[in-house]
Amino acid sequence: MNQIKAVIVEDSRLARNELKELIKGYLQIEIIGEAENVDDGYNLIEEHSPDLLFLDINMPEKDGFELLEMLDEVPITIFTTAFDEYAIKSFEYNALDYLLKPINEKRFAKAIEKVEEKLNERREVSSENTQRLTGNSQIFIKDGEKCWLIKVGDISHFEIVGNYTRVFFQDEKPMLYKSLNQVEEKLPEKYFFRANRQQIINTNFIANVVPWFNGKLKLTMANGEEVEVSRRQSYLFKDRMSL
Amino acid sequence: MFNSLNNIRGLMLEDVEKSRDMLTKLSEMLRYSLTKNNVNAINLEEELEMVENYIALSKIQFEDRLQFLKVVQDETLEIKIPPMIIQLLVENATKHGISKLKAGGTIKLVTFIEGQNLIISVINTGSLQIAEGFTQLGLQNIKQRLRLLYGNQANFNIEEINDEVIATINIPLS
Numbered sequence: 001m002n003q004i005k006a007v008i009v010e011d012s013r014l015a016r017n018e019l020k021e022l023i024k025g026y027l028q029i030e031i032i033g034e035a036e037n038v039d040d041g042y043n044l045i046e047e048h049s050p051d052l053l054f055l056d057i058n059m060p061e062k063d064g065f066e067l068l069e070m071l072d073e074v075p076i077t078i079f080t081t082a083f084d085e086y087a088i089k090s091f092e093y094n095a096l097d098y099l100l101k102p103i104n105e106k107r108f109a110k111a112i113e114k115v116e117e118k119l120n121e122r123r124e125v126s127s128e129n130t131q132r133l134t135g136n137s138q139i140f141i142k143d144g145e146k147c148w149l150i151k152v153g154d155i156s157h158f159e160i161v162g163n164y165t166r167v168f169f170q171d172e173k174p175m176l177y178k179s180l181n182q183v184e185e186k187l188p189e190k191y192f193f194r195a196n197r198q199q200i201i202n203t204n205f206i207a208n209v210v211p212w213f214n215g216k217l218k219l220t221m222a223n224g225e226e227v228e229v230s231r232r233q234s235y236l237f238k239d240r241m242s243l
Numbered sequence: 244m245f246n247s248l249n250n251i252r253g254l255m256l257e258d259v260e261k262s263r264d265m266l267t268k269l270s271e272m273l274r275y276s277l278t279k280n281n282v283n284a285i286n287l288e289e290e291l292e293m294v295e296n297y298i299a300l301s302k303i304q305f306e307d308r309l310q311f312l313k314v315v316q317d318e319t320l321e322i323k324i325p326p327m328i329i330q331l332l333v334e335n336a337t338k339h340g341i342s343k344l345k346a347g348g349t350i351k352l353v354t355f356i357e358g359q360n361l362i363i364s365v366i367n368t369g370s371l372q373i374a375e376g377f378t379q380l381g382l383q384n385i386k387q388r389l390r391l392l393y394g395n396q397a398n399f400n401i402e403e404i405n406d407e408v409i410a411t412i413n414i415p416l417s
Contacts (some may be wrong), residue, residue, distance in 0.1 A: 012246070012304050014253030021256055037345055060308075060345045082245035101249035 002123070004115065005048065008034040009041035009067060010056040010080065015101065019054055019080065022108050029112070038062035042070050050075050052115055057081045057090075068093050072182050076118055078111055092142075133186050141167060143174035153191065156205040156221060158183055160198045168223075193237060195219065196230040203241070244269075247300045254303055265303060268296040276327065283392065284323035287354065287361075291315065294333050294352065301337050308347025309337070316355040324361070324414060325388055332365040332410050335381050340369035340408055356416070363412045371403040385412070 006029050010016050016034055023029050032048050035041035037059055045053065053075040057064040064081075068074055079090045082101045090098045096118060097111040133139065135153030142148075148169075155169045158180060165176045165183050176183065184192070184200055195201050201219065208220040217229040217237060229237055247269055255262040275293050279285060291313075298311045329352070336350045348368025355362055382401060389397040389412070396415040401408065 012250060012253075013306060014250040014303055015246070016253075017256055018249055018253035021253070058342065060343050060347075082249060101245055102252050103249075 002028065002116075002119065004029045004052050004119065005032050005050040006030065006052040006054065007032060007041065007044055007048065007050040007075070008054045009036075009038065009044075009059070009064070010034070010054065011036045011059045012056075015056070015080075018102070022103060022105065026112055028116075038064070038067040038070070041067055045071060045075065049073065051119055053077045055079050057083070057086050065089065065093060069177055072178065076115055078115070132188055134188050135191060141174050141176055143176075146174065148172065148174060152188065153202070153204070155202055156223065157199055157201040157225075157227070193233075193240070195227050195233055195237075199227055201227055244273075246304055250300075250303045261303075265300060268299050272296045272300070279326035282326055285326045286320065287322050287324050287329075287363075288320040290324060290326060290329050291320075291352075293330050297330060297333060297337075298350070301341075305337075305341060305347055308344070309341050310347075310349040312349060312351045314351070314353045314355075318356055319354040319361060322361050322414075322416065324363070325392055328385060328388065328412065329363055329365065331381055331385055332363075332412070335410070336365050336367035336369075336408065339372065340367035344369060359416050361414045361416055363414070365410045367408050368406065369408050370406065371401065371408050382410075389414070 006023070008016050008019055008031060010019065013036070016036075020031060020034075023031060029052070032050055033044040035044050038061065041055075044050075055064045055067065055077055057079060058081065064079060065086075068077065074094070077093070077095045078097045078099060079086070079095050080099045080101055080103065084100060087098050096114055099107060099111060133152050135151070137152045138149050139152060140147065140149055150167075150169055155167055157168050158176075159166045159168070160180045161175065163179055165178055165180045166173050167176050180198070180200060184194060187200065191202050191204055192200050193203050201221065205222045206219050207222045207224075210218050210220075212218040212228060215231050215234060217234045219227045219229060221227060247265070251262050251265050251269070254265060272293060298309070302309055302311075333350060333352065341348050341350065349366075350368075351364075351366040353362075353364040353366070382399070386399050389399055393415060398413050399411070400413075401410040403409075
């Protein structure tokens with residue numbers, strides 16, 4: 001039996017106890033941490049990368065949905081809440097399940113079954129894939145009311161906007177709620193290149209390269225946009241693109 | 244209510260006596276809200292008992308995050324008020340005030356007589372967020388009930404002063 005590492009994020013201590021009591025019956029679930037608010041929960045999850053997250057919705061200052069938006073890698077999530085009004089929203093966040101408090105034990109058992117199925121699927125997939133995305137991987141972007149499912153290889157470039165990143169493809173440029181550094185770690189190194197502090201470009205979309213001053217390069221992208229490559233990155237670029 | 248039931252389940256694991264007490268308080272609250280709905284007036288004292296029940300139940304949810312302070316003038320205890328009106332204010336202060344604060348805060352309940360009026364104030368740590376639909380709805384409800392019962396004689400006011408939200412009801416002594 002595979003061990004399941006779980007984290008509880010819930011502001012009420014008694015509700016956490018109650019949940020732990022339910023979990024006791026499942027020896028395969030190991031609770032590696034609990035938090036009483038979103039910020040503490042975020043740190044806990046970033047540090048331990050649990051497989052499973054039990055997540056309350058109403059919490060002080062930030063709610064459970066905001067926690068999911070902050071995370072780079074979202075564990076399998078089971079919402080636990082006393083209200084049914086968030087059920088639909090929880091599916092937009094790809095929650096695995098939605099349990100109403102007080103939690104029915106049979107319902108809980110079913111949720112754990114689903115978790116195990118999902119984990120098995122993931123284990124199979126992850127043994128086939130590497131950590132990075134490939135040009136053919138699809139990524140899901142949601143910005144405001146609009147959603148896109150886009151092939152990584154079709155993205156022409158990424159640009160820093162504050163703490164977030166703007167994604168450019170075709171005529172669209174939605175915001176991705178991740179930092180440019182986080183995005184860079186996931187991109188296939190084969191096509192994507194960090195041109196400067198603000199931008200990552202898809203080298204397949206470069207139309208033209210000209211030498212610029214101070215040993216820098218200037219790129220013209222397929223859509224006509226110009227990108228200046230920092231000095232350090234220009235050396236790297238020449239190196240990478242040479243025979 | 245469902246949070247309370249869930250918290251009581253959790254409380255049973257550590258303190259059965261207190262859990263039993265909480266179940267009684269929850270029952271009283273339910274009975275009160277079911278039976279007093281179509282009553283126009285009850286003694287302020289009776290409403291206070293419900294508020295105490297509500298606070299006790301909220302305290303097992305928020306624990307150290309919720310402090311409750313009561314300054315009630317004895318002369319106000321026998322005054323008739325519309326049921327659920329203080330209860331609603333305290334609920335509002337909990338849901339939109341205390342529950343939004345990581346460190347929690349204090350709810351103060353003050354009642355006194357001023358001239359020919361009964362003043363009821365519920366004060367909570369926090370800030371006034373007009374944008375929140377539910378608060379508005381709850382507060383509209385209070386305003387409407389006061390208008391139906393007292394016409395222009397009563398009034399209701401909510402404001403934010405120095406990181407506290409102060410909700411005040413002013414009812415004429417008949």
